[in-house]
Amino acid sequence: MRERTEHGGFPPVLIVHMGSPEEGERFFAERWPEARAVSDEDRALYAAFSLRRGTAGQLLGPRVWMAALKAALLGHGVGAPVGDPLMLSGWFLVRGAVVLWAHPHEHAGAERRWDDLLQAHREALGEGASA
Amino acid sequence: MSKTRRTLPEGLLERPVEGRRLRGRTLGEEPTLVVFLRHFG
Numbered sequence: 001m002r003e004r005t006e007h008g009g010f011p012p013v014l015i016v017h018m019g020s021p022e023e024g025e026r027f028f029a030e031r032w033p034e035a036r037a038v039s040d041e042d043r044a045l046y047a048a049f050s051l052r053r054g055t056a057g058q059l060l061g062p063r064v065w066m067a068a069l070k071a072a073l074l075g076h077g078v079g080a081p082v083g084d085p086l087m088l089s090g091w092f093l094v095r096g097a098v099v100l101w102a103h104p105h106e107h108a109g110a111e112r113r114w115d116d117l118l119q120a121h122r123e124a125l126g127e128g129a130s131a
Numbered sequence: 132m133s134k135t136r137r138t139l140p141e142g143l144l145e146r147p148v149e150g151r152r153l154r155g156r157t158l159g160e161e162p163t164l165v166v167f168l169r170h171f172g
Binding site: 001010011012013014015016017018019021023024025027028031034035036037038039040044045046048049051079080081082085087088089090091092093094095096097098099100102108117121124125 | 136137138139140141143144146148149150151152153157158159160161162163164165166167168169170171172
C-alpha cells in the first residue's frame with residue numbers, strides 16, 4: 001500500500017490497528033515512517049465501522065489459504081497478530097463522519113479492490129468540486 | 132463492497148485517540164482511506 005499512496009490520485013491514508021501506540025510506532029517507524037496511524041486497543045473504532053470477528057471459515061477457510069499462498073509466491077509473509085486475532089480487517093473511504101465507500105473484508109484473505117477504491121475517490125472529489 | 136453511505140456514530144470523531152503523525156481532527160473534509168489492520172506486516 002505504501003507504494004500505491006505515492007502515486008497521484010490516491011487518498012490520504014489513516015491506519016487503525018489494535019496494537020498499543022508504542023507497538024504502532026515501532027512498526028511504522030521502520031516500515032512506513034510517513035504513515036498516520038491510530039491505536040485502537042479496545043476496538044471501539046472497529047466496532048463503529050461494524051467490523052466483526054470472523055468465523056472459522058472466514059479466518060481459516062480455503063480462500064484464506066489461497067490468498068496466503070499467492071502472497072507467499074510474491075514474497076510476502078503474514079505478519080504477527082496484534083490485538084484480537086479473530087477480528088476481520090476492512091477499508092473505508094470517509095469524509096468527515098460520512099462513510100462514502102466501504103469494503104469490510106469478507107474473509108482474512110480478501111483481495112484489495114484498488115480500482116473500486118480509486119473510482120469512489122474520484123467520485124468523492126467530483127462531488128466536492130461541484131458542491 | 133458497499134456504496135451505501137452511512138454516518139458514523141455521533142461523537143466518534145471527537146473521541147480522543149492515540150497514534151502517530153496525527154494532527155488536528157483525524158478525519159476532516161478531505162476524503163480519507165481508513166485502513167483497519169488485522170496484523171502488522
